[in-house]
Amino acid sequence: MADLRELYQETILDHSKKPRNFHEIAEADASAVGHNPLCGDRVTVYVRLRDDTIADIAFVGQGCAISKASASLMTDAVKGKSRVQAHQLFQLFHRMVTGKPGDPVNTAGLGKLAVLSGVSEFPVRVKCASLAWHTLEAALESKKEIVSLE
Ligand code: ZN
Numbered sequence: 424m425a426d427l428r429e430l431y432q433e434t435i436l437d438h439s440k441k442p443r444n445f446h447e448i449a450e451a452d453a454s455a456v457g458h459n460p461l462c463g464d465r466v467t468v469y470v471r472l473r474d475d476t477i478a479d480i481a482f483v484g485q486g487c488a489i490s491k492a493s494a495s496l497m498t499d500a501v502k503g504k505s506r507v508q509a510h511q512l513f514q515l516f517h518r519m520v521t522g523k524p525g526d527p528v529n530t531a532g533l534g535k536l537a538v539l540s541g542v543s544e545f546p547v548r549v550k551c552a553s554l555a556w557h558t559l560e561a562a563l564e565s566k567k568e569i570v571s572l573e
Pocket of ligand 1: 464486533
């Protein structure tokens with residue numbers, strides 16, 4: 424278990440230092456801005472849709488390592504997925520980070536996102552980890568206002 428935790432930490436560090444899909448999309452079909460005032464995390468998510476599929480996704484922003492790593496992992500995880508699949512993944516993810524520490528993690532369903540399972544031990548970090556996901560949902564629902572996790 425210690426090895427797994429170490430591996431998870433390394434992956435989080437890697438994604439926070441070298442976030443994937445970290446750029447704007449000029450011709451985005453949808454975008455939204457998310458803000459987590461508790462920590463100061465800010466993220467803008469851009470989405471290109473083809474029919475009902477997330478053909479491309481990217482983000483920009485600044486914040487703590489967890490928020491950045493989570494946004495990076497989120498973009499990797501939902502690219503090529505349908506809106507419904509992305510929503511289901513968010514539900515799985517949300518259940519994981521708001522679960523009790525030690526709860527079984529659905530690694531088959533979550534894939535790489537499971538590296539953030541340790542967040543459930545730190546309730547104050549849950550908003551950091553879920554900010555990008557809430558922002559994605561807002562973009563897909565074409566909400567124009569800023570998402571603020573108060
Ligand atoms: Zn944060």
